[in-house]
Amino acid sequence: MVGYAFMGAAHSQGWRTAGRVFDLPRRPVLAVLCGRDGAAARAAAERHGWAAVETDWRVLVARDDIDLVDICTPGDSHAEIAVAALAAGKHVLCEKPLANSVAEAETMTRAAEAAYGRGQLAMTGFNYRRVPAVALARRMIADGRLGTLRHVRATYLQDWLADPAFPLTWRLRREHAGSGALGDLGAHIVDLAQHLAGEPLAGVSALTETFVRRRPLPGGPSRGLAAVSASGTGAVTVDDAAVFTGRFTSGALASFEATRYATGRKNALRIELNGERGSLAFDLERLNELWFHDATAPGAEAGFRRILVTEPEHPYLDAWWPPGHGLGYEHTFVHQARDLVHAIAAGTRPDPSFADGLQVQRVLAAVEESAEKNSVYTPVAS
Amino acid sequence: MVGYAFMGAAHSQGWRTAGRVFDLPRRPVLAVLCGRDGAAARAAAERHGWAAVETDWRVLVARDDIDLVDICTPGDSHAEIAVAALAAGKHVLCEKPLANSVAEAETMTRAAEAAYGRGQLAMTGFNYRRVPAVALARRMIADGRLGTLRHVRATYLQDWLADPAFPLTWRLRREHAGSGALGDLGAHIVDLAQHLAGEPLAGVSALTETFVRRRPLPGGPSRGLAAVSASGTGAVTVDDAAVFTGRFTSGALASFEATRYATGRKNALRIELNGERGSLAFDLERLNELWFHDATAPGAEAGFRRILVTEPEHPYLDAWWPPGHGLGYEHTFVHQARDLVHAIAAGTRPDPSFADGLQVQRVLAAVEESAEKNSVYTPVAS
Amino acid sequence: MVGYAFMGAAHSQGWRTAGRVFDLPRRPVLAVLCGRDGAAARAAAERHGWAAVETDWRVLVARDDIDLVDICTPGDSHAEIAVAALAAGKHVLCEKPLANSVAEAETMTRAAEAAYGRGQLAMTGFNYRRVPAVALARRMIADGRLGTLRHVRATYLQDWLADPAFPLTWRLRREHAGSGALGDLGAHIVDLAQHLAGEPLAGVSALTETFVRRRPLPGGPSRGLAAVSASGTGAVTVDDAAVFTGRFTSGALASFEATRYATGRKNALRIELNGERGSLAFDLERLNELWFHDATAPGAEAGFRRILVTEPEHPYLDAWWPPGHGLGYEHTFVHQARDLVHAIAAGTRPDPSFADGLQVQRVLAAVEESAEKNSVYTPVAS
Amino acid sequence: MVGYAFMGAAHSQGWRTAGRVFDLPRRPVLAVLCGRDGAAARAAAERHGWAAVETDWRVLVARDDIDLVDICTPGDSHAEIAVAALAAGKHVLCEKPLANSVAEAETMTRAAEAAYGRGQLAMTGFNYRRVPAVALARRMIADGRLGTLRHVRATYLQDWLADPAFPLTWRLRREHAGSGALGDLGAHIVDLAQHLAGEPLAGVSALTETFVRRRPLPGGPSRGLAAVSASGTGAVTVDDAAVFTGRFTSGALASFEATRYATGRKNALRIELNGERGSLAFDLERLNELWFHDATAPGAEAGFRRILVTEPEHPYLDAWWPPGHGLGYEHTFVHQARDLVHAIAAGTRPDPSFADGLQVQRVLAAVEESAEKNSVYTPVAS
Known part of the structure; x- marks a missing residue:
């Protein structure tokens, strides 16, 4: 490692x-x-x-x-x-x-x-992708429970930059991080949106912003942060936030927001998908829950139901604890290791592959291009 | 009337x-x-x-x-x-x-x-604007509780068109309704966003879509729906959904979504504002609640708090019921009547005025223009 | 009136x-x-x-x-x-x-x-009983959606007495109010529990308490509060809170709590019923919602669903607003008036009748008797 | 081990x-x-x-x-x-x-x-006790944030016995398990209630019930289940559910419910404490959250706040992940191991000690005694 x-x-x-x-x-x-x-x-x-x-x-x-x-x-x-x-x-x-x-x-x-x-x-x-609730959502969508997809809305909200006194770390410099909230947080929601929808984005329209343009240098020796002013501050050279909309190849609409300035939201990766037959919603701050609305149920009894994704029938859960005994963030890495070992043993393609990572990268590039070109709708390269 | x-x-x-x-x-x-x-x-x-x-x-x-x-x-x-x-x-x-x-x-x-x-x-x-929780939010923002504004995100989600068999009513024809979800639902969230932020939008970038382009005619004599095919269906001539982003004049970012295809969401007008000092969130489906995060509180005790907006100190509430005895949708019209009668008696300008309504109209026009011009960022006329 | x-x-x-x-x-x-x-x-x-x-x-x-x-x-x-x-x-x-x-x-x-x-x-x-969500719950239970009943738990939590400086109103004197939280709040949850369960309580075991035994007299002429000390305070002669358990005639267990000291709970009438086939839960602070768990659904998709009780198929709702446009507290009185007028016109017995009110009174009397007798299980008279 | x-x-x-x-x-x-x-x-x-x-x-x-x-x-x-x-x-x-x-x-x-x-x-x-949210609650209570305690209400609701076809495991036999829901689930909420309140229960009044008295034997060789009928079923010899009330030594009231028949509730250990200055609420199904109502805040802004207990200032959290990246059930055992190793190294008394475990046992014994004696209020031995 x-x-x-x-x-x-x-x-x-x-x-x-x-x-x-x-x-x-x-x-x-x-x-x-x-x-x-x-x-x-x-x-x-x-x-x-x-x-x-x-x-x-x-x-x-x-x-x-x-x-x-x-x-x-x-x-x-x-x-x-x-x-x-x-x-x-x-x-x-x-x-x-x-x-x-x-x-x-x-x-x-x-x-x-x-x-x-x-x-x-x-x-x-x-x-x-390996949060059990997300894996369950993917399974339900693959099973046709949402029908024709109409909307995907996804946010990834954090707030650790809301304080302008927070120091300039490597994540705020383009040469190290590539981009800011977009690559760090936006990459996750773009991947999840496409993974869950089961189809790629066709194009996007974007706004990005850097709210606080200079920040104090971190204490101690800094890692390659040459562009430092005498005043002890340095330039933030990545985006603080990105909001963007898009179309999937099927015509469904998408909206995305990635930010480190959503005061009070600590790790709010939220994604909701609305289809003709149903809807699914997920929030990483409550990662053991998946919300499902079944529009084929009788109208008087329909509603978003909170599925506590801790049953043995749920993905990965038969190896863990009894129902209701929730998992945490790090379990996604256990599941990732598990799936990769199985794939290696079986010789099957890993999921997500580098090609999947590249495709997300192309979406992020289209976001940046749109943001530079006055938000014009920008197709995703393929 | x-x-x-x-x-x-x-x-x-x-x-x-x-x-x-x-x-x-x-x-x-x-x-x-x-x-x-x-x-x-x-x-x-x-x-x-x-x-x-x-x-x-x-x-x-x-x-x-x-x-x-x-x-x-x-x-x-x-x-x-x-x-x-x-x-x-x-x-x-x-x-x-x-x-x-x-x-x-x-x-x-x-x-x-x-x-x-x-x-x-x-x-x-x-x-x-006259939901007590919204009026309270406006008061808190005017009091500076959010500090410098960074983000506004607002959705107005309904689902009554998710079923393609729903008939073609006057709301689905441009000549009567002007627009679809945009004017009906988007107008509300644009007004609330600007009203709460205390500043206008400077420009927008938009995507709109009509998912179902023909619908069955409603039973009985239809109201001026001439463009009817022999097959008993007619063309939907308004948007089904609009997703758009924007910038406020202060530089804060905004994202909006108005749709009638969000399966399971019945009246989900949701708005959240994030500022440097705090955040506020509201959901019309739980209209007696306002969620407030005070970022100036000690970190170990900070969190979004659910203010049950039913106390006598809250706007309009001293005339209603004891704490915890919630109001409903129609009370907004009681408050509107109250405020208008007071304004008439006092001779003060009504709030919102026709000028405020016009300004919202200009935002909606910019949204439509952007959607027609490949989502290019379009300034709001003033 | x-x-x-x-x-x-x-x-x-x-x-x-x-x-x-x-x-x-x-x-x-x-x-x-x-x-x-x-x-x-x-x-x-x-x-x-x-x-x-x-x-x-x-x-x-x-x-x-x-x-x-x-x-x-x-x-x-x-x-x-x-x-x-x-x-x-x-x-x-x-x-x-x-x-x-x-x-x-x-x-x-x-x-x-x-x-x-x-x-x-x-x-x-x-x-x-005439909150639409409660009426819907009753309908679903009558339709057998819960199966054999196992548990009912109900609380009615308010907090207006948590402050010891709150004055001595008529509600705190036995000669006027009969009892305290028990009759004011407990009567509601006992009635709802029996109404929803569709069966009476067989017996109860209770604790009651008066936390603050003297309170300041209210300003102005007091209504028959003779038992006043020279110090300007008077004795509280009713219960501040009552917690009790019980058995329904079918053998299901019940637990109840009525209090005016649940700091932060303003009107938290909450009731949940668990049966062999499903469960229902309601909270008056979110009165437009009913939560339903259908245990006959496939395990991987089961969960408490939030039914937004604003659809035309729901009790009383066809006369009100479109889906998602919630009602408030006072609508229960509109529905009560409606149902009584219908009953008068039809000559049918009103529901709840005085006999129903008497039966609740008998439960409250058993609660008081048990509390006086060291919590011993006390049958409800019939 | x-x-x-x-x-x-x-x-x-x-x-x-x-x-x-x-x-x-x-x-x-x-x-x-x-x-x-x-x-x-x-x-x-x-x-x-x-x-x-x-x-x-x-x-x-x-x-x-x-x-x-x-x-x-x-x-x-x-x-x-x-x-x-x-x-x-x-x-x-x-x-x-x-x-x-x-x-x-x-x-x-x-x-x-x-x-x-x-x-x-x-x-x-x-x-x-070692869920970070619970440890935080204990710290806040010890700091006086709740003031004089009035109420504790705690439930531990599971549903794995709701199905009468579930087999007769060792947990359903008194000779192995000692008691049923009471010892398995009730022990936890009694310990948490006393631990958080910072004081012991003085006495209790209880009802217990065994809803399903015979169950099918588990497949394969059974562990000492001699009391088997020829029909392939055996007797359940422990309680299925226990509901009980009590008084703390300070006079605060408590209510408890432990059951395996709360259909749809998988691991709902919920505890709420109401004091004169504030309230705290916790639900194990959302174990990264603690809800706090500060009654000393201005009335117009008061409300239960959701503290996401994932900040470095929170107990145990400085060693784990960034804010918002939640923990799961098993982390309580990591914390238990950590604390025990520290106690061993320091030679300090472990918390909870065997004496604490004994005291809980005495409460459970008082519950069983009360249930046998017609729910009469039964002091806890000391």
Whole structure:
């Protein structure tokens, strides 16, 4: 695994737990943690249960005892590491957004396609597909419970930038993060919207905004933040928020909002889909619940029902706890590890693939292009 | 009062009740109900408590015993009746949307301005401003509880057209209704967004859609629906749904959605505003509640709080029931009647005025223009 | 109508509106308002739309032009007025609790039975039965949607006494109010529980408490509060709260709580019923909603659904507004007036009758008896 | 660890994860899993990550390489194992309810007291105290945010017995489980109520019921279910549900309900406390949320606020994920492991101790005694 911050901890928990809860064809072994700062990497490895440490990812991918490389670094390094790991014969799991540019994502996808021919798998880490309620929603939609789709509305609302005194981290610099709320949060809702709808977006119209344009530098040595004023502040070079609308290929309408300024909303990834026969709604802040309206029920008894997604019939749940004993955020990484191990054992294409990650990247690029071109409706490349 | 359908019933309830609940400087008298079909109008007058009936609104506005004309007809007749009533020296209350075109609304606004010089008032019927929770939200925002505004997101979701077998009513024909979901539902959320934000929208980017393009004709004689096919269906000539984004003059971002295809959502007018110091959220389906997040509270205790807007300190509530005994939809019309009677007695400008109605009309026109021009960002005329 | 305070205003609104919204066989006329203080009664009559005033209820019940007497006074005068009105040949609507003692309620019920033989009706004002969501719940239970009943849990939580500085009103004195939270709030939940369950309680076990035993006297002349200390405070002689459990005749278990000390709960009448085939839940603070769990649905899709009780198929709703346009507290009185007028026209027994009011009184008496006898299980007299 | 079923899996997850997430003075090692069926125990050890297996708990407690014995067996074996483990010099964690009788719990508590003198700790596994929202509630109450306590109402509602065809498991037999819903679910809410209130119950009045008295035998060899009829069914010898009320020593009132027949309620442990200055409410089905009403806030802005308990200022949360990324059920066991390791290192009394477990047992005994004695109010022994 490359990277050991927030995502590294979450992925470690996933790898460590998957084989303890699920019956897996192969049990994952936490072999090597990789980070540039050796002491910090060693501490993280000790904490999270990795057997060894490397400080150069090139060495990591060259090791014979590694089957899979899990990339948890900022987006600017994804392409190089992933392509090298695939070239070295490893399976790859790469965090989202797949890359900081469409061009990088295309390179990665080509490498993944070639590697698949050699029996290697490459998965993009859209972990929210593996919230049981989301997986249940996908199953119900695939079963036709919504009928012809009319609307998808999705928001991903956080508020950690609402305070203008919050410091300038790497996530606020384009050279590292690629984009701001759009790539960090928007990527998730674009992926979920298309995954649940079962069809891609055809085009989008967008507004983006950077509300607070300079922020104080973080304490301590900053990571490559050269563009610093003498005053101790630096420029925010990514979007703070993106609002956009779109059309699916079927003609259904979509609306999206990704922001870090929605005061009081901590992790409000909300998505609702309305179809001719029914509707589904989900909120990540209450991730054990899926709301379903069945429009084919008698009118006097119809209503959105709160399905507590903790029954053994629900996706992933037969391996966990009794009904009503809810799961949390990190379980998505356990499920991701489980599904990837199964896919590797079976040789099936991982879902979502790098191609899926690339397609999301193309939607984000169309969003940025529309925002630059006065919000004009911009088709998604394919 | 002109018109006696759904809106006529609601307005009648408002006029009949306002003086029974509130201390008013003058008690409204339900004098004359006007409708083209005499028998039907007489039945409605008897039902709703109007003392007399007219079948020609021109006769109504000429009567000496009438002080105020309340216009509850479809939008295509608003301008003619309102201008005539103002010319005849009456106060006017006109349902929203103010008119079917900006030009009509401008004419009406000029007439209202002239009439105001003669002591006559003209109010636009944006009744949802008078939901106590909305009025409380406005008060809190005016008091600075949200600080610098960042986001407004508003939806008005209904589902009565989700069934493609629903018949072609006057609301689905441009010549009568002006527009579809946009004018009917979008007008409300545009007005509320600007009213609560305390500032106008600067521009918008929009997508509109008509999902079901032909519908069965309603049973019985249809009202001017000439464009009928031999097959017993007619063309829907208005939008089924509109999704749009925008910028406020302060730079805050907005997103809007108005639709009649949100299966399971019956009257989901939802609006949320996020500011640097706090957030507010409202849902018309739970109209006695206002949700407030105070970001200046200690972090460990912060959260959206559900204010049950039924306390005597809350707007309009000292005249109603004890705490926790909620109000309903029609109370907005009682409050509207109350406020208009007070404004007439005091000679103050009504709020919202025809100018406010015109401004909303201009936003809707910008939405339609943007939708026609490939969603390009379109400034709101001023 | 006798009495013109809170209940008087609510009943007036009911009588004034019922004939405007519903098709009634006879339209109610608001003839005479009765109150001991002539000036105050005249002001109330003018406000609420009553044509005349009396200051002595004995004169009222003797008037020939009155068909129905509506009793909205404190409980200590119910029996005398109701019996006299029935003797004078009037129909009677009497607020709950029916009386301050079982003996009084028995007298009233005998008088009602006798009067029914003469074609007169006597109804007890359990208005919450006529919340549309409650009426829908009753219909669904009668249709067998819950199957064998296992549990009923009901609370009626208010908080207006949580502040020890709140003054000593008539509701806090036994000689006027009969009991405290028990009769005021507990009567409602006992009635609803039995009404919805479709069966009576067999016995109860209870705890009651008076948390604050002395309170400041209200400003101004007090109404018969002789037991006043020199310090300006008086004794609270009723219960502040009552918690009790019970068994229905079928063996289902019940739990109840009535209190005026549930800080932050304003009008939280909540009731949930669990049966072998399903469950229903209702909360008066969200009175347009009924929650239904259908245990016969497939497990993976089961969940409590929020039925927005605003559809034309729902009880009382075809006369009101479009779906999603909610009703409020006072509509229960409109429905009560409607149903009583229909019952009078048809000559059918009113529901709930005085006998139903008496039965609730017997449950309350058993609660008080149990609380006095160390909570021992106490059968309900029949 | 003794036992490896549901609780064993949850405890294993707790031990395995605590040292990966929290800074601990000593890292737990999963040494030996103990179960009577060797093959099954070996499979469970392999699954959950235990290094070795024993089939006799007596051998386990005699091993030198074990510091702590974690008891996850049914209640009938708790006392014997715990006393032996303490005698052997081990620390002990014992699942709730502490024992199947007060006498056993007293023996255990005496053993624990003696062992504490030798530096050994004994904790009762009331894991729900360690839900962050519950821990936050306790902190707020200790800080005086509720003021004088008036009411506690708590339910623990499940529905897995609502179907009469559900088989007769060991949990439905008194000889193994001690009691039914009362010990399994009621123990949790009694502990939480007292823990949060910060004071014990003085007495209780109770009703219990067994709705379905015979159930089909489970397939396969049954565990000591001798009392089987020829028809393939066996007698349920524990309560299906318990409803009870009580008084705290301060005079606050309490109401409780524990049932396995609340159709549609899967794990609805709900507790609300009302005090003079505020209220708190919690629902285990939404375990990342705590609802707080601050009655000292201005009336116009007061309301129950939903605190999303995922901030670094909240208990346990600084070691987990960013705000809004919720935890699940099993995290309570991670926190339990963390706190026990800290207590062992520091030599402080564990919280909750065996004495706390005994006190809950005494409340449950008073409930059973009251239920047997016609619900008479029964003091809790001390």
